[in-house]
Amino acid sequence: MSQITxxxxxxxxxxxxxxxxxxxxxxxxxxxxxxxxxxGTDDDGPDGHGFVFTIGRGNDVQVAAIEALRxxxxxxxxxxxxxxxxxxxxxxxxxxxxxxxGPEKGVMHMAVxxxxxxxxxxxxxxxxxxxxxxxxxxxxxEIVGLVDFRYLTDALDPAEALELLRAAEPGRxxxxxxxxxxxxxxxxxxxxxxxxxxxxxxxxxxEAIADGFTQIKLKVGGDLDDDVRRLGIxxxxxxxxxxxxxxxxQRWDVDEAVRWVKELAPFDPWWVEEPTSxxxxxxxxxxxxxxxxxxVATGEHIANRVVFKQLLQARGTGFVQIxxxxxxxxxxxIAILLLAAKFGVPVCPHAGGVGLCEAVQHLAMFDYVAxxxxxxxxxxxxVDHLHEHxxxxxxxxRGRYLAPELSGASTEILAPSVAAHRFPDGAVWT
Amino acid sequence: MSQITxxxxxxxxxxxxxxxxxxxxxxxxxxxxxxxxxxGTDDDGPDGHGFVFTIGRGNDVQVAAIEALRxxxxxxxxxxxxxxxxxxxxxxxxxxxxxxxGPEKGVMHMAVxxxxxxxxxxxxxxxxxxxxxxxxxxxxxEIVGLVDFRYLTDALDPAEALELLRAAEPGRxxxxxxxxxxxxxxxxxxxxxxxxxxxxxxxxxxEAIADGFTQIKLKVGGDLDDDVRRLGIxxxxxxxxxxxxxxxxQRWDVDEAVRWVKELAPFDPWWVEEPTSxxxxxxxxxxxxxxxxxxVATGEHIANRVVFKQLLQARGTGFVQIxxxxxxxxxxxIAILLLAAKFGVPVCPHAGGVGLCEAVQHLAMFDYVAxxxxxxxxxxxxVDHLHEHxxxxxxxxRGRYLAPELSGASTEILAPSVAAHRFPDGAVWT
Numbered sequence: 001m002s003q004i005t006x007x008x009x010x011x012x013x014x015x016x017x018x019x020x021x022x023x024x025x026x027x028x029x030x031x032x033x034x035x036x037x038x039x040g041t042d043d044d045g046p047d048g049h050g051f052v053f054t055i056g057r058g059n060d061v062q063v064a065a066i067e068a069l070r071x072x073x074x075x076x077x078x079x080x081x082x083x084x085x086x087x088x089x090x091x092x093x094x095x096x097x098x099x100x101x102g103p104e105k106g107v108m109h110m111a112v113x114x115x116x117x118x119x120x121x122x123x124x125x126x127x128x129x130x131x132x133x134x135x136x137x138x139x140x141x142e143i144v145g146l147v148d149f150r151y152l153t154d155a156l157d158p159a160e161a162l163e164l165l166r167a168a169e170p171g172r173x174x175x176x177x178x179x180x181x182x183x184x185x186x187x188x189x190x191x192x193x194x195x196x197x198x199x200x201x202x203x204x205x206x207e208a209i210a211d212g213f214t215q216i217k218l219k220v221g222g223d224l225d226d227d228v229r230r231l232g233i234x235x236x237x238x239x240x241x242x243x244x245x246x247x248x249x250q251r252w253d254v255d256e257a258v259r260w261v262k263e264l265a266p267f268d269p270w271w272v273e274e275p276t277s278x279x280x281x282x283x284x285x286x287x288x289x290x291x292x293x294x295x296v297a298t299g300e301h302i303a304n305r306v307v308f309k310q311l312l313q314a315r316g317t318g319f320v321q322i323x324x325x326x327x328x329x330x331x332x333x334i335a336i337l338l339l340a341a342k343f344g345v346p347v348c349p350h351a352g353g354v355g356l357c358e359a360v361q362h363l364a365m366f367d368y369v370a371x372x373x374x375x376x377x378x379x380x381x382x383v384d385h386l387h388e389h390x391x392x393x394x395x396x397x398r399g400r401y402l403a404p405e406l407s408g409a410s411t412e413i414l415a416p417s418v419a420a421h422r423f424p425d426g427a428v429w430t
Numbered sequence: 431m432s433q434i435t436x437x438x439x440x441x442x443x444x445x446x447x448x449x450x451x452x453x454x455x456x457x458x459x460x461x462x463x464x465x466x467x468x469x470g471t472d473d474d475g476p477d478g479h480g481f482v483f484t485i486g487r488g489n490d491v492q493v494a495a496i497e498a499l500r501x502x503x504x505x506x507x508x509x510x511x512x513x514x515x516x517x518x519x520x521x522x523x524x525x526x527x528x529x530x531x532g533p534e535k536g537v538m539h540m541a542v543x544x545x546x547x548x549x550x551x552x553x554x555x556x557x558x559x560x561x562x563x564x565x566x567x568x569x570x571x572e573i574v575g576l577v578d579f580r581y582l583t584d585a586l587d588p589a590e591a592l593e594l595l596r597a598a599e600p601g602r603x604x605x606x607x608x609x610x611x612x613x614x615x616x617x618x619x620x621x622x623x624x625x626x627x628x629x630x631x632x633x634x635x636x637e638a639i640a641d642g643f644t645q646i647k648l649k650v651g652g653d654l655d656d657d658v659r660r661l662g663i664x665x666x667x668x669x670x671x672x673x674x675x676x677x678x679x680q681r682w683d684v685d686e687a688v689r690w691v692k693e694l695a696p697f698d699p700w701w702v703e704e705p706t707s708x709x710x711x712x713x714x715x716x717x718x719x720x721x722x723x724x725x726v727a728t729g730e731h732i733a734n735r736v737v738f739k740q741l742l743q744a745r746g747t748g749f750v751q752i753x754x755x756x757x758x759x760x761x762x763x764i765a766i767l768l769l770a771a772k773f774g775v776p777v778c779p780h781a782g783g784v785g786l787c788e789a790v791q792h793l794a795m796f797d798y799v800a801x802x803x804x805x806x807x808x809x810x811x812x813v814d815h816l817h818e819h820x821x822x823x824x825x826x827x828r829g830r831y832l833a834p835e836l837s838g839a840s841t842e843i844l845a846p847s848v849a850a851h852r853f854p855d856g857a858v859w860t
């Protein structure tokens with residue numbers, strides 16, 4: 001039997017703050033980073049790759065948390081572990097001592113996500129399939145077995161989940177064919193960073209439309225006059241049909257959010273993203289009710305499936321923005337996809353950063369093929385940053401993500417990029 | 431001007447799993463641990479001490495997170511920093527890059543708590559006062575200045591907080607005198623660990639009553655038959671007047687919690703602690719409504735003030751169990767005390783572990799003197815573990831915490847204990 005023989009970690013940082021890429025109302029100067037992990041085996045098989053996205057300082061802490069999981073992984077037999085990733089997930093998330101450090105949130109939970117995603121990459125490579133296809137070919141029973149329903153059963157139990165998945169089963173083949181032919185819709189945040197001036201905003205908005213995107217997103221929440229002016233510029237270029245989402249990155253309290261959004265309502269925002277603290281379920285629900293019919297969107301900082309459950313129960317969000325590396329990996333995101341399907345709320349993944357587009361596209365495509373069965377009002381975020389560092393970078397055509405064809409989870413970072421961006425000793429930092 | 435010149439960290443672990451002290455339904459074999467930090471200055475003044483309590487594995491990750499805060503602390507001038515700990519708190523919690531690792535939750539947030547608490551210990555020592563007295567002598571304006579009201583204003587704004595504090599001001603002297611004379615009520619969890627057999631449970635329950643405690647707590651949630659039997663034993667010994675709280679340590683989903691508690695209701699539990707996930711505000715609210723008049727209690731795993739706010743808004747908890755090291759230190763706990771006072775919910779601190787009794791007693795006493803102004807239905811948890819390792823251990827008489835008299839926050843661990851319990855090289859581990 002083959003064993004996992006190595007869990008390597010890397011503190012990789014990209015100096016994005018030098019150009020204000022990624023600047024918003026809460027994150028003025030991020031250095032996009034990855035706490036990257038590679039799992040190796042003692043057979044001739046491929047490695048497995050996973051990571052947590054962070055924005056600079058503290059990426060070393062994230063790496064330390066991944067290191068803490070080595071005893072759970074190294075020395076284990078590969079095939080039984082990959083064959084029952086539901087059990088593997090539970091062993092990692094519910095270790096009674098490590099659990100204290102969250103529970104199920106923050107650095108330790110995201111570390112589990114990196115390792116779980118690396119295991120999924122490993123499995124998909126060994127099966128010779130892209131992850132979205134591997135997941136889409138699992139039976140409803142196998143999918144349900146991947147999910148931990150603890151704390152979810154007041155909203156969704158295994159029987160209901162099975163029913164949802166079985167209902168979607170007959171259409172899988174047709175939707176897979178559609179995905180392979182037409183890809184999955186995307187939207188772009190590239191024009192809208194707060195650090196860009198009006199000329200750059202206008203130019204990038206025009207380019208986005210020319211590139212075929214039918215939705216863009218603008219960062220807001222720094223200064224209301226600026227937001228009004230910038231949204232005016234964007235709406236004039238977009239016309240009435242291209243959707244403009246706005247993103248406050250948790251800048252507001254409840255009343256402030258409502259006041260600010262009402263000032264921006266004349267520009268017809270498609271959604272208002274992260275209006276307040278990601279922990280504030282009741283705050284989101286209050287905002288959603290008061291700004292309707294404009295909808296709230298959130299998810300990139302939602303710690304786990306339990307908070308997503310509540311946001312859906314309370315009607316606190318109109319879009320579920322899963323993130324590939326915030327929660328404990330593929331398994332927990334499947335739980336969230338099932339919850340979103342149960343409540344009929346569209347999943348529009350958060351992406352950008354380092355490799356988030358690469359990682360999350362697989363989940364959105366699996367959702368389309370095997371869970372929700374639709375792409376209506378569904379879009380994957382796209383940001384044109386840092387894809388060149390990945391072995392299987394996303395491919396965008398006419399504003400749509402093409403389905404990955406290589407085996408794995410698209411989470412492998414190229415060796416020269418790893419070497420150059422190691423902090424603090426890589427060439428980029430010395 | 432004096433400067434902070436050192437931030438030292440220590441991974442301290444106590445082998446409590448060898449005796450099943452601290453065993454409950456979710457934590458079968460904890461090794462109580464402290465990610466301990468000591469701040470030093472370049473004058474002749476005292477050091478400042480703080481820590482995060484964990485239960486073993488991952489304590490090294492917690493230490494790494496405290497280390498990540500060194501650049502924010504070392505090299506700073508002592509007096510301006512200690513004079514405006516509200517500003518210091520904001521700089522630590524809202525650092526835009528570190529914030530990504532939570533935000534405001536988990537390992538990184540608790541690390542801020544350790545450093546903030548060490549700064550408070552330093553300040554109290556330099557002022558020659560125990561922390562509870564230092565806090566109780568601040569003006570209402572100074573106290574409000576310590577609190578970050580971001581995300582709280584839909585429940586409590588600075589003006590309301592000021593009003594609460596001013597209303598409590600006239601009684602401060604009288605309550606301080608009462609505290610010095612009579613101490614603060616405690617309750618004990620010592621009898622009720624799941625790992626203890628019935629004989630030990632009965633013996634320790636009798637001892638608790640003989641020691642003057644008027645409330646004990648039993649761990650539940652492992653096996654219903656066991657719980658019924660154990661609660662029966664305890665109730666028979668306690669009679670009708672000694673309160674028995676029960677603690678499920680997050681073991682249940684919503685329906686399960688309600689069913690289980692109804693089975694235990696004949697034994698008149700005073701509160702049901704942590705019935706489900708600490709993130710599940712709506713779940714707590716549903717349980718609270720369905721098991722009334724029995725009340726829910728929670729807090730030791732509540733990540734931050736935003737979740738406490740919602741638990742109070744949703745009437746999801748009947749007791750607020752602050753923890754000295756789960757949130758970002760003294761300042762955030764003051765925010766939570768103010769929220770509890772606003773909603774009229776009793777604060778009953780979580781303690782035990784390593785040094786949690788020592789640390790949290792100061793906050794409960796401050797609450798009594800300057801915030802809520804009452805000890806009715808308020809009790810600080812007490813567990814008779816590991817106090818011998820502290821320079822200023824808690825003193826319990828007739829079931830009450832005596833007010834600390836030494837200057838500081840009672841967070842200093844004795845040097846021989848530090849040396850012996852360092853993991854993995856201390857004498858206890860080699």
